Each structure stands twice: as structure tokens, then as C-alpha cells.
Amino acid sequence: MDSIVQFENVGLRYGTDTETLSDISFTLFPGRFYFLTGASGAGKSSLLRLLFLAQRPSRGLIKLFGTDAVTLPREELPALRRRIGVVFQDFRLVPHLSAFDNIALPLRVAGVSERELQQPVAETLDWVGIGERASARPATLSGGEQQRVAIARAVISRPEILVADEPTGNVDPDMALRLLQLFEALNKLGTTVVVATHDLHLLSKVKNAQMMRLDKGRLSDPTGALRYPPRPGDAGQGG
Amino acid sequence: MAFFTLPSAQDRGLIPEGRLTGPMPWVIAIMMFLTILAAAAGLSVRASADRVNADLAGRVTVQIVEANPDLRAEQAGAAVEALSKIRLVEKVEPVSETDVEEMLAPWIGSDGLDDTIPIPALIDLDLNGPATEANLDEIRDLLTDIAPAARIDAHGSWLKPVFNLLKSLQYLALGLVLLLAFATSATVLLAARSALDTHRETIDIMHLLGATDGQITRLFQRRIGLDAGFGGAVGIIAALMVLFFIAVQMGEIGSGLLESGLLRWHDWAILALIPIGGIVLAMLTARVTIMRALRKML
Ligand SMILES: Nc1ncnc2c1ncn2[C@@H]1O[C@H](COP(=O)(O)OP(=O)(O)OP(=O)(O)O)[C@@H](O)[C@H]1O
Ligand SMILES: [Mg+2]
Numbered sequence: 001m002d003s004i005v006q007f008e009n010v011g012l013r014y015g016t017d018t019e020t021l022s023d024i025s026f027t028l029f030p031g032r033f034y035f036l037t038g039a040s041g042a043g044k045s046s047l048l049r050l051l052f053l054a055q056r057p058s059r060g061l062i063k064l065f066g067t068d069a070v071t072l073p074r075e076e077l078p079a080l081r082r083r084i085g086v087v088f089q090d091f092r093l094v095p096h097l098s099a100f101d102n103i104a105l106p107l108r109v110a111g112v113s114e115r116e117l118q119q120p121v122a123e124t125l126d127w128v129g130i131g132e133r134a135s136a137r138p139a140t141l142s143g144g145e146q147q148r149v150a151i152a153r154a155v156i157s158r159p160e161i162l163v164a165d166e167p168t169g170n171v172d173p174d175m176a177l178r179l180l181q182l183f184e185a186l187n188k189l190g191t192t193v194v195v196a197t198h199d200l201h202l203l204s205k206v207k208n209a210q211m212m213r214l215d216k217g218r219l220s221d222p223t224g225a226l227r228y229p230p231r232p233g234d235a236g237q238g239g
Numbered sequence: 240m241a242f243f244t245l246p247s248a249q250d251r252g253l254i255p256e257g258r259l260t261g262p263m264p265w266v267i268a269i270m271m272f273l274t275i276l277a278a279a280a281g282l283s284v285r286a287s288a289d290r291v292n293a294d295l296a297g298r299v300t301v302q303i304v305e306a307n308p309d310l311r312a313e314q315a316g317a318a319v320e321a322l323s324k325i326r327l328v329e330k331v332e333p334v335s336e337t338d339v340e341e342m343l344a345p346w347i348g349s350d351g352l353d354d355t356i357p358i359p360a361l362i363d364l365d366l367n368g369p370a371t372e373a374n375l376d377e378i379r380d381l382l383t384d385i386a387p388a389a390r391i392d393a394h395g396s397w398l399k400p401v402f403n404l405l406k407s408l409q410y411l412a413l414g415l416v417l418l419l420a421f422a423t424s425a426t427v428l429l430a431a432r433s434a435l436d437t438h439r440e441t442i443d444i445m446h447l448l449g450a451t452d453g454q455i456t457r458l459f460q461r462r463i464g465l466d467a468g469f470g471g472a473v474g475i476i477a478a479l480m481v482l483f484f485i486a487v488q489m490g491e492i493g494s495g496l497l498e499s500g501l502l503r504w505h506d507w508a509i510l511a512l513i514p515i516g517g518i519v520l521a522m523l524t525a526r527v528t529i530m531r532a533l534r535k536m537l
Contacts, residue, residue: 054447055537074537077537081448082448092443105445110449153448
């Protein structure tokens with residue numbers, strides 16, 4: 001099976017500090033569910049930022065969908081980014097847009113007509129349980145509601161990869177479970193899911209999920225499935 | 240071309256409604272106002288120079304400067320006869336002696352005019368072309384033998400310093416227009432940069448959701464274009480009101496000289512193009528500024 005994401009000896013350095021991420025090598029396969037854990041400050045968000053093309057690495061090789069993402073000219077980034085859905089740790093909703101318009105944004109960027117986007121946006125709003133708050137601005141939403149808008153925006157365009165950074169940090173355990181079920185449903189439809197979380201409870205809730213651990217910027221691989229290059233047989237382990 | 244596309248539904252609301260660029264529209268209004276007035280001044284100077292030139296271009300005076308009155312009259316008569324025969328000269332009009340005396344009276348007094356002060360004989364000519372050196376030479380050659388005392392003056396050449404001044408004024412007006420265009424462009428550049436700073440977070444989010452530079456540029460360019468258009472409209476309305484007011488006052492004076500300074504219809508067309516040029520300049524500056532800034536982001 002062809003990999004969908006491949007990191008090889010990736011390092012990331014902010015400014016002139018020591019490396020935030022060092023020697024990161026792993027391979028992700030399509031249709032799997034991955035957790036990324038690690039202490040606060042270990043570099044989870046930094047790794048995900050490399051993954052959703054918000055940042056270029058200082059060294060190493062990153063391949064997304066078989067394309068070298070490190071040397072890719074920036075005009076070609078948008079096409080790649082549209083295949084990745086992102087839930088940012090700090091949500092990053094557009095403050096003057098309603099919940100509806102925030103969620104519709106990826107579709108509008110992709111050129112979907114107004115008529116065609118009404119129904120999917122409304123459905124997704126309902127899915128995350130904020131149908132009645134469709135016209136509310138982010139500032140008037142609770143933290144958990146904002147988080148759900150951010151999740152809805154990440155999944156609305158049925159991305160091939162869903163990257164979620166602490167997507168359940170601001171919701172109660174029941175809602176966390178529901179959101180996780182949403183991710184699983186997407187995963188069953190073929191989306192590769194990568195969730196960074198502190199919440200070790202979540203890990204046991206998803207069957208067959210694989211786990212990566214970051215420790216001070218270095219990756220350890222408790223399930224042994226992510227090593228690069230993958231050993232024959234590893235690919236099937238989580239499926 | 241995407242440059243002039245109207246707002247699409249996709250663009251709606253991405254940048255908050257209301258003025259994007261702070262005081263820029265008013266600065267542009269002032270620039271536009273000054274540009275139009277400077278251009279109007281330059282064009283009307285050109286219009287009057289053209290008119291005076293057209294009036295004088297073919298005007299030539301032949302003076303017969305000869306102390307002996309008999310000889311003078313003889314040479315003048317011969318010159319008139321010879322000049323009447325050539326194609327270059329459309330009209331020959333000898334100025335009568337009394338007219339010449341009247342013209343000179345203010346300077347030398349009416350009773351001082353006796354035979355002791357020789358008065359030249361004057362012949363006014365209208366050429367059927369401009370008084371170029373070649374044309375003047377033709378007349379000179381014709382008169383060397385029959386009227387050796389003839390001196391030939393083109394009216395246009397007396398006004399040469401005046402024309403030079405008018406030329407300088409036109410260049411001054413053009414320089415002002417160019418300076419104002421440059422200042423307008425700089426204003427738009429600053430406004431575009433500050434708009435980008437203000438909306439940096441929205442731009443980042445859009446980039447990460449897969450928006451292209453073109454999509455983001457279009458958003459800002461359209462809004463800056465609208466702001467510039469507003470400023471341009473205010474500027475041209477104010478300038479037209481001023482010009483109209485001046486035109487009415489000139490009309491009341493009704494003097495030939497002033498009338499000749501009024502704008503011609505194609506001058507008005509040029510003035511009307513200035514705000515359009517201003518808006519195109521603003522949009523282009525905005526586009527280039529934004530594209531450049533975006534290229535520095537990831
Ligand atoms: N833009 C940045 N510039 C400089 N340093 C940064 C930047 N972003 C992150 N860092 C540093 O990199 C390290 C890793 O940060 P990161 O946000 O990736 O950790 P994290 O594992 O996501 O933590 P948390 O669980 O608290 O979200 C931290 O020491 C942080 O200070
Ligand atoms: Mg983080």
C-alpha cells in the first residue's frame with residue numbers, strides 16, 4: 001500500500017534555538033487512524049504544522065500524497081492544502097464571519113456554488129450540535145462551540161487527511177466522545193485521521209488506532225508501526 | 240481577466256464591511272481634485288497657445304525702411320505688386336501712412352512727425368501656411384532686388400518668449416500631474432500594506448484552507464478599488480464644480496483673450512479620463528503590493 005504521508009529525518013528549528021523537532025521519521029497509510037501524544041511543549045503542534053503545510057521543515061524530507069512537500073513551489077501549495085482538513089489548537093475561526101460562513105469557507109475557497117453548499121454546511125452544523133447557532137459570530141460562542149465550528153470547518157470538504165490538534169480540549173467528555181465518533185465515521189469513509197491529544201482516555205476509544213509519542217521533539221513509536229522505512233507486515237497491523 | 244471581476248458570492252463578507260483603508264479615500268479625493276485642476280490649467284494654457292499660434296502663424300509684416308519718401312513709396316508699390324503674384328501669399332494689405340502715424344503717435348507725438356523722422360512703409364501679409372524660415376526666405380529673395388530696404392518680420396517670432404513661457408507652464412502642469420500620480424500610488428501602497436496587516440490572521444487562515452494568492456488578492460483589490468473609486472468621484476465632482484465656476488466667471492468677462500483660454504471638447508475628454516486612470520492606477524498598485532506581500536508568506 002502506498003503511503004499518504006512520509007517524514008524522513010525531519011528537523012524543525014524556530015529561529016536560532018535548538019531544534020524543536022529532531023530526526024522525525026514515520027510513514028502514515030491511507031484510511032488509518034493515528035494519535036499523536038506527548039507532554040505539553042513536546043512539539044505536537046509543530047509536527048502537525050509541518051503536516052498541514054503551515055511550515056516548512058529546516059531539514060529532512062516530507063512527502064504528502066507522494067509529492068515532495070519541502071521543495072514544492074508555493075503556487076502548488078493550495079491544491080495540496082485543499083486535500084487536508086485542519087482543526088487548529090486555537091481554532092483560528094474568522095472573527096467577523098458567522099459559524100455558518102466559517103464552515104462554508106473551505107467550500108467557497110474551492111469554488112463550490114452557493115446553492116450547492118447550503119445543505120452540506122447545514123448538515124455539518126447539525127452533526128456537531130450547533131445548528132441553532134449557525135448565524136452566531138465566534139466571539140459569542142462558548143469555547144466548546146467554537147471548537148465544534150472549527151471541527152465542522154475541517155471536515156466539511158471531506159478531506160483525504162484530517163489533522164486535529166487537541167480537538168476535544170474544550171468540550172465535556174460526552175461531547176468529546178461524540179466528536180471522536182464523527183472522526184471515526186469520516187475515517188470509515190476513507191479519510192486518514194491524525195489527532196494530537198493529551199487525553200489518554202481517547203486513545204482506548206478508537207479501535208485499531210495507532211499511536212505516536214513525542215518526547216522533547218523526538219518521536220517514539222510505541223505501537224511499532226510507524227517506523228521508516230516500514231517493515232513488511234507493519235502496514236497491515238492496524239487495519 | 241480576473242483583474243476587473245465583480246465581487247463573487249465567495250468573496251462576500253470575508254473582509255468586514257465598511258472602509259478598509261482608513262483615510263485613503265479622502266487623500267485620493269484631494270489628489271484627484273488637485274490633479275484635475277493642474278491638468279485643466281495645463282490644457283487651457285495649451286489651448287490658448289494653440290489659438291494664438293493659429294491666429295499669428297501666417298502673419299507677416301514687411302517694413303520698407305528708407306529715408307527717401309519717394310524711393311520708399313516706389314519700393315513699397317513694387318513689393319505689393321510682386322507679393323500679390325506669388326501663391327504663398329494669400330492677402331497683401333499695405334498699411335496707409337496715416338494708420339502708421341496713428342500707431343506711432345503715442346511714442347513720438349502727433350506733431351513730431353515730419354519728414355525729419357523717416358517712417359517706414361508697412362505691408363501686412365497673410366500667408367496660406369505658417370511663417371516658416373523657408374517661407375520667409377522665399378519672400379526675402381523675392382524682395383531683395385525690387386525693394387532692397389525691405390525688412391520682414393513674422394508676428395509669431397515676436398511672441399516667441401511668450402510661447403516659451405506657455406510651454407514651460409504646460410510642462411509644469413504635466414510635472415504636477417505626474418507627481419500627484421506618484422503620491423496617489425504611494426498612498427494606495429501604504430493603505431494596502433496596513434489593510435494586509437490588519438487582516439493578516441484572516442489571510443493566514445485562508446491560505447491554510449487552500450485559498451490561492453489570486454483569490455486573496457482579488458478580495459483586497461476589489462475593496463481598495465471601491466475606496467479609491469469613492470475618493471476619485473468626490474475629487475472629480477469638486478474639481479468640476481470649481482472649473483464650472485471659473486468658466487462662468489470667464490464667460491461673464493467675455494473678453495476675447497479669456498475666451499481663447501477655455502478648454503476644448505477633447506480637453507474635457509482628457510480631464511474625464513483622469514479619475515479613470517487614477518482608479519486603474521490604484522487597483523494596479525494595490526494588486527502589485529498585495530501579490531508581493533503574499534509571496535513572502537508560506
Ligand atoms: N512559532 C514559534 N516560534 C518559536 N518557538 C515555537 C513556536 N511554536 C512553538 N514553539 C516552541 O516549540 C516547542 C513545541 O511547541 P508545540 O506547540 O509544538 O508543543 P505542543 O506539543 O503542541 O504543546 P501543547 O501540548 O501545549 O500544545 C515549544 O517549546 C514552543 O515554545
Ligand atoms: Mg500544541
